[in-house]
Amino acid sequence: MNNSKKAKDVKIKMITRFIVAVALMIAISFGAFTMIGCAEPPLSAFDIARLNGFEGSEQEWLDGLRGKSAFELARENGFDGTIEEWLVSISGGELSLAELFSFYQGLRPDATIYDFLAAFMPDPNVDSVQDAIQGTLRSAVSIRAEFSIGRGNRTGAGAGVILQIDRNTGVAYIVTNYHVIYEFTASPRHSSNIRIAPFGREFFGTTSDPNRLDLSIRAEFIGGSPSRDIAVIRTQQNEELRRVFYREADIANSNDVSVGETIFAIGNPIGVGISATRGILNVDSEYINLERIDASSGHTTHRVMRIDAAINSGNSGGGLFNRYGELIGIVTAKAVDEAIDNMGYAVPSNVAIGVANSIIRRERQNNVFVKYTIGIATEINSARAVLDDRNRVRIEEEIIVRQVTNGTPSHNYVQVGDILLSATLGNRETVRLNRNFVLSDELYWASPDMHLVLQVRRAGNTITLPPIIIRANSNRAI
Numbered sequence: 001m002n003n004s005k006k007a008k009d010v011k012i013k014m015i016t017r018f019i020v021a022v023a024l025m026i027a028i029s030f031g032a033f034t035m036i037g038c039a040e041p042p043l044s045a046f047d048i049a050r051l052n053g054f055e056g057s058e059q060e061w062l063d064g065l066r067g068k069s070a071f072e073l074a075r076e077n078g079f080d081g082t083i084e085e086w087l088v089s090i091s092g093g094e095l096s097l098a099e100l101f102s103f104y105q106g107l108r109p110d111a112t113i114y115d116f117l118a119a120f121m122p123d124p125n126v127d128s129v130q131d132a133i134q135g136t137l138r139s140a141v142s143i144r145a146e147f148s149i150g151r152g153n154r155t156g157a158g159a160g161v162i163l164q165i166d167r168n169t170g171v172a173y174i175v176t177n178y179h180v181i182y183e184f185t186a187s188p189r190h191s192s193n194i195r196i197a198p199f200g201r202e203f204f205g206t207t208s209d210p211n212r213l214d215l216s217i218r219a220e221f222i223g224g225s226p227s228r229d230i231a232v233i234r235t236q237q238n239e240e241l242r243r244v245f246y247r248e249a250d251i252a253n254s255n256d257v258s259v260g261e262t263i264f265a266i267g268n269p270i271g272v273g274i275s276a277t278r279g280i281l282n283v284d285s286e287y288i289n290l291e292r293i294d295a296s297s298g299h300t301t302h303r304v305m306r307i308d309a310a311i312n313s314g315n316s317g318g319g320l321f322n323r324y325g326e327l328i329g330i331v332t333a334k335a336v337d338e339a340i341d342n343m344g345y346a347v348p349s350n351v352a353i354g355v356a357n358s359i360i361r362r363e364r365q366n367n368v369f370v371k372y373t374i375g376i377a378t379e380i381n382s383a384r385a386v387l388d389d390r391n392r393v394r395i396e397e398e399i400i401v402r403q404v405t406n407g408t409p410s411h412n413y414v415q416v417g418d419i420l421l422s423a424t425l426g427n428r429e430t431v432r433l434n435r436n437f438v439l440s441d442e443l444y445w446a447s448p449d450m451h452l453v454l455q456v457r458r459a460g461n462t463i464t465l466p467p468i469i470i471r472a473n474s475n476r477a478i
Contacts (some may be wrong), residue, residue: 011338053070110247128190131263133276134323137199139249142268143176143233143317144204146193146214147186151415157271159318160196160233161249161327162241163356171234175318175356177332178224178231179293189294190293194219194233198246202273217241223359223369225478226294229302230347230355231317238371242279249319252326254305254348255431255438257284258392262323263307265331265344267315279309279342285437288345290333303437311344320346323389327353354444355478363447370475371447374468376401378420396434401456409452409468419457426450448472 106113139162146155160182164173174196181191195204195216205214219239233243239396275298283306289299307320311334320329329346359369381400388394399420404410420433433439442472446452453469 027322049343084221089218104241110244112244113249129262129264129278129323132321132323135325136249136264136266136319136321136327137274137276138245140248140274140319141174141196141198142202142204142271142274143174143180143219144195144197144271145181145191147183147191148188149183149186152173154183154186156183157268158316159266159268159274159314160245160267161317161319161330161332163248163250163353164337164360165246167242170238171236171245172241173222173356173360174219174233174235174470175330175352176233177330178226178229180317181221181231181233182224182226182293184294186345190221194221196235198234198240199274201240204476215240217276223362224290225355225369227300228347228355228478229290229293230330230352232356232359235298237338250324250326251321251349251353252324252328253436254325254328254350255317255327257281257305257322257348259284263309263320263328265307265309265311265315265318265320265346267318269310269312269314277310282306282308282343285348285435288333302332302345302352304332305348305350307344307346308342309344310342315344321473348441350441351444354441358444358478361447369476371444371478372448372470372472372475373408373443374410374414374452374470375405375474376410376414377403378436381419397436399433399436399439409471409474413465413468414454414456416460417458420454421457421462422455424453427439444478446470448469 003464044433052309124289141160141162143158143160144155145158146153158176160176160180162172162176163175182189183191188242196219197204197216198399201215203215205212205216212308217240218236219233220236222232222234240246259281261281262278263281264276266274266276269276285303286306287301287303290302292300305320305328311331311349316333317329318331319327320331322328328349330349330352331344331346333345335343336347355369355371358371363370363372379402380400381398383395383397386394386396400414401414401418404416420439422430422432423439423442424430425445428442428445428446429439448470450470452470453467454465456463456465
């Protein structure tokens, strides 16, 4: 593309963005796009783009939008048709600009007009990944945790991600690493002096100088999983987090990640403040052994994603995001060896957020946070590489049941030798069981009396098993 044509395209996009902004403000202020009493159907966002110089097809227009297209958002919101069916449904003015904005706000209640424009009619001069990083800063926090060790104190630094905010009180639930707020040699082992600072307010003061600026917010540990290195802390009531600027993180399905995709980590390296590093996803799922957090010796096996974005002390607990600014993991560790360079690790979001939500829901037995189980043991029967519907290389595994424990929820339903195909837990979306970890990850969302429906292949036939009822007494500590 020559410079004059490129400049013309940029100008057209900027004019379109301006006109869309003005039109949207008019629609919201005066109801200009409502269907009631109108002689003609309203213009869609695509219609307006065409009127202002866009010459491509509607598909090309959607492909040119940064972030998530209307089709992707519609799929997340329950639309189950094809892209062609979606395009037909929005052509001819069936979806007005005001309706599109209302739809977007339904998915993101805190979204402003400018958030909407950034997603659907982005500034062509802004790098898409930079734009995504900017958005994630609004859900990132620095963490400082103080521990009493012997006769002295030690302060550790880490990061966290906002999962929930109560706009009435400013109370927020934040996910981080367990090792950020726990020290085995301290008394007490869980820090009783935890403070967080959202982006832009990273001033923690100092006990030696009462005049030093302190904008931090007190928080408390409410629960965690040392075996998964995930913890949840809750802030005290505060005014700052009531502001619309700060927001809950958007969560992605970590099963959808693929090797080579752009990722970035938001953390608090060496405790000097929130920053971003960029890289790619090197391995979508692997297992590593790390020293036990809650003991003086021993190791624990963790399922992680491997990344090459720079990870340093203080990044622990910070978010790992995809190019859309969606959380795909919680940074947990890095490999340190003279022979190793740029090998960092993150707990997949399906594990981290599943554990965090269990903690927030207070899924406990005998004062211990638990994960509910169904009493089967599985293993990989075969594996292969395939291309998915987006032409990405993925690993597909065939999962076979090797053991069913008597007296457990699966007894009398699942049989040894069954090939697991899919699972539906309660009202959650059905998941394909095409990797050995998928069912285990899904069970982090289970609660007593929920129904789990499994589809299996047995003796060459595909069958749907009767609902398996999750039992309160079938669990293990997380």
